[in-house]
Amino acid sequence: MKTLLALNTDLSALPSTDGQAPEWIELIPAGPAVTGRDGRTWLFDELAQQLVLAAFTARAIDMVIDWEHATEVVAPQGMPAPAAAWIDKLEIRADALWGHVSWTPRAGEQVAAREYRFVSPVFDYDDEYRRILRMVSAGLTNKPNLVLTALNHEQQETHNVAISPALAALLGLDATATDDQAVAAVTQLKATATARNNEQPSLDKFVPRGDYEQVVLRATNAEQALATRKAEEHKSVVDSEIDAALKAGKITPATVDYHRASCSEQAGLDRxxxxxxAAPVVADASSLGQRQPEGTSTALNAEQQAVCAQFGLDPADFAKTLKSEG
Incomplete structure (x- = not known):
């Protein structure tokens, strides 16, 4: 009975407000297997849910609810098939398909008065898996057997209908692709994604995260140590070049800091x-060598040297004493 009411939803059993027709109705019951009262079964699994929602969105037009499936039965014969309501939104709730309904005044009153109690969906499905592919319409009815007959009629018309261009582009198919091809493409995508998720990484191409981070740390430390050594070697060479320039009189002590800063990079050192x-001598070349500046000499005259010899004094210490006293 649950399946019967699901395929032919009892509108009077759905939530309503102040005796009004319900805003949301169940169109397809939770699957994956959906069985009719005559024993026929369709597939409404996760893939079917995605296809139905995608097809509705791509169609970009509200889906009609009519009376007694007039859209599918009498409209092709040129007879009137007025709308009882329009479904402007589809949702999956607990694996069942629900539609948001905007009722016409006459149909809303009939549903609220229980003049019509059931709504039955019309949908396309594929021959191989019997998977529901898209919603076509729905009809108000009080005759469950007529509903099943109407569903049979719709399904037998064609199953290889072309999908929307937007859905075909998303699946990488031609604009003329059929629903069967779309189902095959989505199935392949899911199989590929599952296979990739289950793949084990090859150890000749990948390493554990901890090993990778350790290698990166060691490489970083090595780069820093190399950079420090190169900087120290460069500074030593710069100091040597500047000292040589000072001794040659090519630069003055006042410009040492300037030239050292200019030589911070190899290009600056080359310049x-x-x-x-090419520079001329701008200062006297340094000739101090190991000599001490004037006033610090330890030389003694002959008389002072004689005193040191007579009393056994160290000439250098005696010179320092004379300097401190003088």
Whole structure:
């Protein structure tokens, strides 16, 4: 009975407000197997849910609810098939398909008065899996057997209908692709995704995260150590070049800091070397060598040297004593 009412939803059993027709109705019961009262079965699994919602969105037009499936039965013969309501939104709730309904005044009154109690869906499905592919319409009815007959009629018309261009583009198919091809494409996509998720990484191409981070740390430390050593070696070379330039009188002590800053990079050091080669002497070359500046000499005259010899004094200590007293 649950399946019977699901395929032929009892509108009077659905929630309503102040005796009004319900805003949401169940169109397809929860699957994956959906069985009719005559024993026929359709598939409404997760893939079917996605296809039905995608087809409704791509169609971009409200789905009609009529009386006694007039849209599918009498409209093709040129007879009137007025709308009883329009479904403007579909949702999956607990694996069942629900539709949001905007009733016409006459149909809303009939449903509220229980003049019509059931609504039955019309849908396309594929021959191989009997998977529901898209919603076509729905009809108000009080005759469950007529509903099943109407469903049979719709399904037998064609199953290889072309899908929407938007859905075909998303699946990488031609605009003329059929629903069967769309089902096959989606099935393949799911199978590929599942296979990739289950793949084990190859150890000749991937390493554990901890090992990778350790290698990166070691490489970073090595780079930092190399950079420090190169900086120290460069500084030593710069100091040597500047000292040589000072001794040659090519630069003055006042410009040492400037030239050292200019030589912070190798290119600057190369320019400094070229400058020193071409620069004239601008200061007297340093000739101090190991000599001490004037006033610090330890030389003694002959008389002072004689005193040191007579009393056994160290000439250097005696010179320091004379300097401190003088």
């Amino acid at each position: 400094f070397r070229d400058f020193v080669k």
